[in-house]
Amino acid sequence: GAGVSQSPRYKVAKRGQDVALRCDPISGHVSLFWYQQALGQGPEFLTYFQNEAQLDKSGLPSDRFFAERPEGSVSTLKIQRTQQEDSAVYLCASSLLSVTANQPQHFGDGTRLSIL
Amino acid sequence: DAKTTQPPSMDCAEGRAANLPCNHSTISGNEYVYWYRQIHSQGPQYIIHGLKNNETNEMASLIITEDRKSSTLILPHATLRDTAVYYCIVSHFPNAGNNRKLIWGLGTSLAVNP
Numbered sequence: 039g040a041g042v043s044q045s046p047r048y049k050v051a052k053r054g055q056d057v058a059l060r061c062d063p064i065s066g067h068v069s070l071f072w073y074q075q076a077l078g079q080g081p082e083f084l085t086y087f088q089n090e091a092q093l094d095k096s097g098l099p100s101d102r103f104f105a106e107r108p109e110g111s112v113s114t115l116k117i118q119r120t121q122q123e124d125s126a127v128y129l130c131a132s133s134l135l136s137v138t139a140n141q142p143q144h145f146g147d148g149t150r151l152s153i154l
Numbered sequence: 155d156a157k158t159t160q161p162p163s164m165d166c167a168e169g170r171a172a173n174l175p176c177n178h179s180t181i182s183g184n185e186y187v188y189w190y191r192q193i194h195s196q197g198p199q200y201i202i203h204g205l206k207n208n209e210t211n212e213m214a215s216l217i218i219t220e221d222r223k224s225s226t227l228i229l230p231h232a233t234l235r236d237t238a239v240y241y242c243i244v245s246h247f248p249n250a251g252n253n254r255k256l257i258w259g260l261g262t263s264l265a266v267n268p
Contacts, residue, residue, distance in 0.1 A: 079260065080241060080259055083257070142203060146197050
């Protein structure tokens with residue numbers, strides 16, 4: 039079925055490089071979330087979009103992290119001047135309605151980012 | 155958000171019921187209990203959620219105690235494919251203008267053995 043799709047599946051970058059991670063949510067889903075998951079840990083919230091509006095970016099760890107969803111569908115998470123501590127799996131999730139509705143989130147399989 | 159406590163690991167024999175406990179003693183009246191699982195190298199998969207009534211779907215059953223301070227996820231006939239990390243999360247149902255977040259713990263690593 040047409041689930042949440044993330045690309046690339048794996049990304050290796052050198053420290054200091056910029057990276058861009060893409061998320062294609064389920065068609066028609068209003069809400070989109072980004073999470074960061076370190077090895078052996080649960081996912082940690084980064085940011086939330088309702089359509090094109092970024093309503094919560096409280097989880098972004100620094101100003102090197104930037105996310106956008108300009109047309110309310112595809113989203114990109116960009117990390118500038120990458121550091122080794124940015125190495126993690128980045129997960130994207132979408133849900134049908136806004137967070138004021140009690141909807142489950144549907145996850146992609148993530149992008150595994152390794153910073154050398 | 156309320157925090158949850160789960161055992162770090164559990165074992166279950168294939169074909170038997172797997173009962174995964176979760177404590178959420180500080181849960182408030184408008185917070186839902188969600189269960190997700192994550193199979194190795196995959197994204198989390200939604201299983202079930204509930205507020206105060208027991209819930210059942212094609213994957214599992216969720217039993218919530220009357221005081222709502224704990225819950226149990228039941229996989230009625232576990233298979234090898236159910237081997238995964240299971241996360242119990244309480245999710246605040248927000249007032250207008252508040253954005254709900256899922257606060258994840260470490261989960262329970264369930265091993266289903268042949």
